[in-house]
Amino acid sequence: MLFLKSNWAKILSVFILIYVIAGGFLFEVPMLPVVHESIRNIYFHVGMWFSMMFVLALALYHSLAYLRGMRPEDDLKAHVAVKTSLVFGTLGLIIGMIWARATWGAFWVNDPKLNGAAVGMLIYLAYLVLRGSVENPLMRSKVAAVYNIFAFVLYFVFVMILPRMAVASIHPGIDGNPALATGDLDPRMQKVFFPAIAGWFLFAWWIFRVYFKVQNFALKIDRYS
Amino acid sequence: MIVVVLVLAVILLGLALFLFYIERRLKQSEKKLEEFRKKCTCIEHPEELL
Numbered sequence: 001m002l003f004l005k006s007n008w009a010k011i012l013s014v015f016i017l018i019y020v021i022a023g024g025f026l027f028e029v030p031m032l033p034v035v036h037e038s039i040r041n042i043y044f045h046v047g048m049w050f051s052m053m054f055v056l057a058l059a060l061y062h063s064l065a066y067l068r069g070m071r072p073e074d075d076l077k078a079h080v081a082v083k084t085s086l087v088f089g090t091l092g093l094i095i096g097m098i099w100a101r102a103t104w105g106a107f108w109v110n111d112p113k114l115n116g117a118a119v120g121m122l123i124y125l126a127y128l129v130l131r132g133s134v135e136n137p138l139m140r141s142k143v144a145a146v147y148n149i150f151a152f153v154l155y156f157v158f159v160m161i162l163p164r165m166a167v168a169s170i171h172p173g174i175d176g177n178p179a180l181a182t183g184d185l186d187p188r189m190q191k192v193f194f195p196a197i198a199g200w201f202l203f204a205w206w207i208f209r210v211y212f213k214v215q216n217f218a219l220k221i222d223r224y225s
Numbered sequence: 226m227i228v229v230v231l232v233l234a235v236i237l238l239g240l241a242l243f244l245f246y247i248e249r250r251l252k253q254s255e256k257k258l259e260e261f262r263k264k265c266t267c268i269e270h271p272e273e274l275l
Contacts (some may be wrong), residue, residue, distance in 0.1 A: 014241045
């Protein structure tokens with residue numbers, strides 16, 4: 001845990017991501033039908049979504065911690081984590097839409113995975129609206145923490161479970177985890193993909209930590225002024 | 226392709242440097258806030274901390 005808070009983890013994330021950017025664009029990739037060179041997008045698109053899920057797990061952890069200990073710091077961390085995850089989710093959506101245009105001919109198609117991802121984003125946008133609508137700070141924190149628990153579960157239902165139960169989906173992954181299963185992803189891509197996931201996780205963690213420190217500092221100023 | 230790599234790498238480095246800068250400024254501001262807290266119980270000009 002100390003390593004994650006140290007500057008070494010931050011520098012490591014930058015180096016890993018520079019390797020991912022260089023390897024992602026310059027290393028060889030398999031020439032698959034339909035996707036061709038655009039398969040390189042997997043290092044960024046999947047990385048963004050996995051980072052979003054990781055930061056949402058942090059949000060869930062802090063919401064549960066808040067309900068247990070009622071520490072305002074945990075509520076702030078959960079709030080900050082949700083906002084950070086929405087940034088990564090938005091980037092994942094944009095990158096995905098660009099990829100969809102290149103491979104399927106449209107920025108958006110009526111697909112269970114895509115619609116599920118959009119609904120997942122809306123669930124967390126609703127979390128922000130909910131927080132804004134409750135005036136009492138204590139009530140706001142409690143309601144938001146409880147909502148976050150359900151939001152997390154529903155997010156995975158919409159993004160991971162329902163698309164796999166769909167009859168047909170154009171989006172890869174309904175038969176399992178094509179990127180994660182070592183047998184499915186080409187070895188030439190694995191040497192960039194797995195570091196990409198680690199790099200994006202570390203970077204997302206860093207952004208979350210900085211955002212939390214900024215918000216925490218602003219709260220401290222309000223308290224003393 | 227190499228141009229794309231260079232542009233993205235520069236953007237990433239810029240973002241990382243910005244994050245380091247923010248953290249450094251926060252550390253300095255928190256030190257000042259602690260000093261203020263020890264000296265007095267209120268802050269009349271919060272912008273001085275930044």
